[in-house]
Amino acid sequence: MTxxxxxxxxxxxxxxxxxxxxxxxxxxxxxxxxxSTLFLIAIVLLVVVIVLFALTIIFKALRRLFHH
Known part of the structure; x- marks a missing residue:
């Protein structure tokens, strides 16, 4: 891959x-x-994990895009 x-x-x-x-x-x-409370906690944890991974990918792509 180039x-x-x-x-x-x-x-x-x-x-x-x-x-x-x-x-x-x-x-x-x-x-x-x-x-319910337990489902709410699970949703919040899942959202936090997804957001962290998504932001990591986005920032890595932006860094690579603007890095000369």
Missing amino acids: KCDSKVSLLFFGILAAYALLGLLILVPGLLAGA
């Missing part, structure tokens, strides 16, 4: 991670409305 292909695939995954964050903004409030 250096250009690596950048393109990383940027693709960065865009996909951004869409995942937008999807969480849409889905999570609906799930929180009727959730």
Whole structure:
């Protein structure tokens, strides 16, 4: 895989991670409305993990994009 292909695939995954964050903004409030306490804790932990991974991918893609 060339250096250009690596950048393109990383940027693709960065865009996909951004869409995942937008999807969480849409889905999570609906799930929180009727959730029990244990389910609420599980949702919050899952959202935190997904957000951390998505932000890591996005920042890595941005760093690679603007790094000369």
